[in-house]
Amino acid sequence: MTVEVRPLGDKCNIQCRYCYQEGTRATGNVTKAYDMEAMVATLDRLGQPFSLFGGEIMMMDPHDLEQLMAFGYDRHGGTSLQTNGTLVSEDHLELFSKYRVRVSISIDGPGSLNDVRWAGSLNATRRATARTEALIERLCRLGVPPRVTVTLHRLNADEARFRILCEWLRFLDRMGVQQVRLHTLETDSADAEDHLRLGHADMLAVMRALRRLEPDFAALKFDVFNEMAAMLRGEDDKASCIFHACDAYATKAVIGVEGDGRLSNCGRTYKHGVAFLKSDKGGYERQLALYATPWDDGGCKGCRFFLMCKGNCPGTAIGGDWRLRSADCSLWFSLFEDIEHDMLADEEMPLSQSPRRMQIERAILEAWAAGFNPSLTSLCNAETVS
Numbered sequence: 052m053t054v055e056v057r058p059l060g061d062k063c064n065i066q067c068r069y070c071y072q073e074g075t076r077a078t079g080n081v082t083k084a085y086d087m088e089a090m091v092a093t094l095d096r097l098g099q100p101f102s103l104f105g106g107e108i109m110m111m112d113p114h115d116l117e118q119l120m121a122f123g124y125d126r127h128g129g130t131s132l133q134t135n136g137t138l139v140s141e142d143h144l145e146l147f148s149k150y151r152v153r154v155s156i157s158i159d160g161p162g163s164l165n166d167v168r169w170a171g172s173l174n175a176t177r178r179a180t181a182r183t184e185a186l187i188e189r190l191c192r193l194g195v196p197p198r199v200t201v202t203l204h205r206l207n208a209d210e211a212r213f214r215i216l217c218e219w220l221r222f223l224d225r226m227g228v229q230q231v232r233l234h235t236l237e238t239d240s241a242d243a244e245d246h247l248r249l250g251h252a253d254m255l256a257v258m259r260a261l262r263r264l265e266p267d268f269a270a271l272k273f274d275v276f277n278e279m280a281a282m283l284r285g286e287d288d289k290a291s292c293i294f295h296a297c298d299a300y301a302t303k304a305v306i307g308v309e310g311d312g313r314l315s316n317c318g319r320t321y322k323h324g325v326a327f328l329k330s331d332k333g334g335y336e337r338q339l340a341l342y343a344t345p346w347d348d349g350g351c352k353g354c355r356f357f358l359m360c361k362g363n364c365p366g367t368a369i370g371g372d373w374r375l376r377s378a379d380c381s382l383w384f385s386l387f388e389d390i391e392h393d394m395l396a397d398e399e400m401p402l403s404q405s406p407r408r409m410q411i412e413r414a415i416l417e418a419w420a421a422g423f424n425p426s427l428t429s430l431c432n433a434e435t436v437s
Contacts, residue, residue, distance in 0.1 A: 053292075054101035056094065056119060058085040058310045061318065063107040065135060065179060068167045069204065069247055071237045071319050071366065072106065078324030082310045087115055089312030091122060097306065100127040103152075104307075109138035120150035131155065133200075135168065136183035144189065154190060155198040158183045161219045164207035167247060191226040199223060202234040204247040208257045217264060224271035232274050233261065235379050237319060237367050251381050258386060279383075280390050282359035283401040285411075285431035292317075293364040296424055299373040301333035303424075319366030320373065335419035337365060341376055342416060349375035355403045356387045358412060358427060402431065 060082030061072040075081070094101060101123060108116070123130030129151030136156045147154060159165045161184055162177065170179040190197050201207070207216050220231065236248050249257065262276050274291065281289035292304030299320040306329070307315030314329040321327070341362040344350020349369050351357050362368075363377035370378075377383065387403070394401045402408060411430045418425050 053304060054094070054097055054099045054306050054308060055104040056090060056101050056308045057104050057106065057108075057315070058082070058090060058111050058115070058119075059106050059108070060309060061106045062110060063105060063135075064110055064138060065107070065168055065170045065176075068169060069202065069236050071321070074324040075318075075321060075326055076324075085111075085115075085310030086312060087118060090119070090308055090310065093308050093312040093314070094122065094126075097308075098126075099306075100130065101308070102131040102133060104133050107135055107138065108132060109134050109143065113142065117146055117150075120146055120152055123152075124150040129153065133157065135179075136186040137170070137179040139182075139186050144193070147195070148193070153198075154195070155200060156183060156187060157200045157202075158187070159202055159204070160207040160212075160216050164212055164216060164219070167204060167206045187223070187228070188226060191228065194227075196227040196229060198230040198232065199228055200232040200234060202236060203249065203254065203257055204236045205249055206247065208249060209253070213257060213260070217260075220261075220264070220271065221268070224268040227270065229270045229272065230274060231271060233258070235367065235382065237364075254379075254382055255385050258382065259389065262386075262389070276386075276390070279359070279387060280394070282427070283387065283390055283394060283403060284399075285358075285402045285427045287427040294359060294361065296335055296338045296361050296419065297365055298330070298333040298335065298337065299365045300327055301330035303333055317366065319364060322371040332422075333424075334422070335424065337362065337373060339416065339419055340374060342412075351376050351380075354384070355408065356384060358402060358408065358415070359387060360384075402427075407431075 061075045062081050063072070066073070103116070103119060120130055131153040133155045134157070136158065146152065158180070159168060162180060165180040166173070166176055168176065168180070170176040187197060187199065206212065223231070235254065261273060265273055265276065278290035278294060281287070282294050287295065295304060297304065300316065302317040302320060305317035307317070309315050315326060316329050338361050341351040342357060343352060345352045346354070351362055354360070360383055363379060363383055365373035367377045367379055369375040391401045391403050395404065414430050415425065
């Protein structure tokens with residue numbers, strides 16, 4: 052579970068052409084003020100480590116931002132922070148060090164590869180990108196390399212630009228960056244879909260090429276491939292939320308704390324600008340329905356990778372309908388198949404091919420129907436599964 056503190060909600064200083072938060076901004080659902088006491092009271096009640104999030108968290112008043120960092124340091128020994136990096140100053144860097152803030156930076160590549168993260172004009176966008184690139188280098192030189200998140204699309208991963216992206220990733224590795232999170236393009240805009248989204252074959256080729264590239268790095272790892280291998284071993288404690296069962300109205304992996312202290316869900320599930328209130332109790336209707344629904348109707352029936360994928364993130368569901376499987380299904384299936392093949396070649400039995408798979412599927416379906424969500428690890432380690 053990740054607690055995301057969002058004092059300014061989805062407010063941001065740039066406008067990424069594919070941003071899943073753009074719907075809430077377009078409908079005017081943007082936080083204009085926040086209540087520090089209310090947020091701290093909610094964080095105190097939750098009692099969990101938290102991440103400072105947005106929108107763009109660096110738009111927050113510096114004094115208030117420091118208060119949240121200090122609270123996180125006092126209660127949990129530090130916090131994490133997600134930023135586009137364009138507003139981080141030397142003063143902020145001192146705060147990061149003082150309060151042990153772990154920084155994650157979103158950027159899609161150097162120079163023109165990041166043009167989709169629009170700052171109002173081409174010149175302003177390139178200047179903003181340069182500031183983000185400089186921040187990554189600065190943090191690396193300070194001995195605290197950030198985690199980097201890269202969204203893949205036509206402007207950074209088509210045939211003409213992919214070589215530049217790979218060289219930049221090699222540069223990040225030399226600088227000391229250890230974690231890069233690869234995101235597929237999530238967009239609720241038909242225009243962005245047409246102009247930015249890579250076709251399935253191209254996206255799969257890009258992901259396969261990056262997977263082949265990873266062993267060449269000294270330290271840098273792409274989280275997603277390791278997580279998929281972990282899921283095929285039944286080790287779901289080593290995988291992120293996109294491979295776990297998720298209820299779009301009660302996202303277990305993400306608890307948002309808004310500026311007024313109320314709880315919210317993961318923003319990836321908000322469609323058409325509507326931020327539904329967080330339900331007190333989660334359900335597993337999506338997973339139960341997907342398991343029983345044929346592929347042609349948007350389900351996962353008969354898929355040997357269902358235990359590992361579960362239809363993937365509802366935020367990427369076909370047509371934005373959380374009841375359906377991810378629009379990226381073909382990509383995930385092919386990548387799971389690649390990793391499965393490699394495991395078998397190494398004489399390692401993946402869960403997808405295990406004679407116990409059907410038993411484990413029945414056990415987890417029964418648990419979901421009863422309102423429980425046992426870990427895949429616990430089911431795989433059980434001597435018998437009813």
